Amino acid sequence: MKRYLFFVSQLYSLSIVRPLQKAIRERGDEVAWFLNQKQYAAYLNEDEKQLATVQEVMDYNPSAVFVASNTVPDFFPGIKVQLFHGFNAQKRDENKGHFRLRGFFDLYCTQGPSTTEPFKELAKEHQNFEVVETGWSKMDPLFEPFNAKPFFPAQSGAETPQSKKPVILMTSTFTPALSAAYHLFEQVKRMSKRQDWNWLITFHPKMDPEIVSKYKSLQSDNLHFVETDDIIPLLQEADLMLSDTSSIISEFLLQHKPAVTFKNRVPGPHLVNITDADDIEQAIEQALTKPAALMSAIEDYINLIHPYMDGKSSHRVIDATDALVDSGMKHLKRKPLNLFRRLKVRHKYGYYKFW
Structure with a gap:
């Protein structure tokens, strides 16, 4: 049985990851949740497993962490997968918005050609993450x-x-x-x-x-x-x-x-x-x-x-994630240190182990 983790930092993430949870369970695998705001626990269902501490996450040892926000604790086990919190509405300049790299993610699961092509160019330039066009998990229920x-x-x-x-x-x-x-x-x-x-x-x-x-x-x-x-x-x-x-x-x-x-x-x-x-x-x-x-x-x-109308984007996300887990990341370059940003995340969770 494979284990996955949802890192949730905003309430809007719930509707993005729940279709993914459904797909994971359909495959007979397991998923747990880590919420960076304690009050969000009230929004979890009875059958949704919460990990309340960093140590519980380390012990759970997921193969992948799914994220619908811009940052994730880099010290969590597993590859870090960006799901995106929305479509690119072009509210701001691209170097400050949708296509800004923050150095946390190993895999970007893109929504369609308009997202895939710019990230593919960035992946070619930086060579420290992969990009797979999967469609967006949040949209799966829309087609039911x-x-x-x-x-x-x-x-x-x-x-x-x-x-x-x-x-x-x-x-x-x-x-x-x-x-x-x-x-x-x-x-x-x-x-x-x-x-x-x-x-x-x-x-x-x-x-x-x-x-x-x-x-x-x-x-x-x-x-x-x-x-x-x-x-x-x-x-x-x-x-x-x-x-x-x-x-x-x-x-x-x-x-x-x-x-x-x-x-x-x-x-x-x-x-x-x-x-x-x-x-x-x-x-x-x-x-x-x-x-x-x-x-x-x-x-x-x-x-x-988003040319996917089959409601199967979540399954494509899992397939892409498992493929990277299975292949390993030796073909990817190391990410920038981004020391200040990483220390800030560690300070938030009181975790200072570096080995």
């Missing part, structure tokens, strides 16, 4: 049948798919300079009174509490504010997304559904992007008709970022 309880169930047996009210899902990044939530409140308040649309609203966990409170005040029969660590059911229920430059837009588009964005940092033909808040309603109406040019652009975008 919708089985969650809908927020807006049919009110009677007479309702048909053709007559069902469109569900608009509003999301927003927490970065004030990029967030639509700071600018669209009055427009959403007005549109939420329309009787022909339903609304779901969910924000990044780090969103300003005052903004969250404002939008919560809009809740009604046809608008629900949702706080959750699993957004997949929301993505599946919604017909259109209203957002900004959040990476979650890409997740939504994988369903071949349209998105309207407000001042997206890098707009493209796959988005209906507007820069004037007063144009929001008309943009939504247009996007809901699914214009042919828009849907064709969405298809092209999907093929670029």
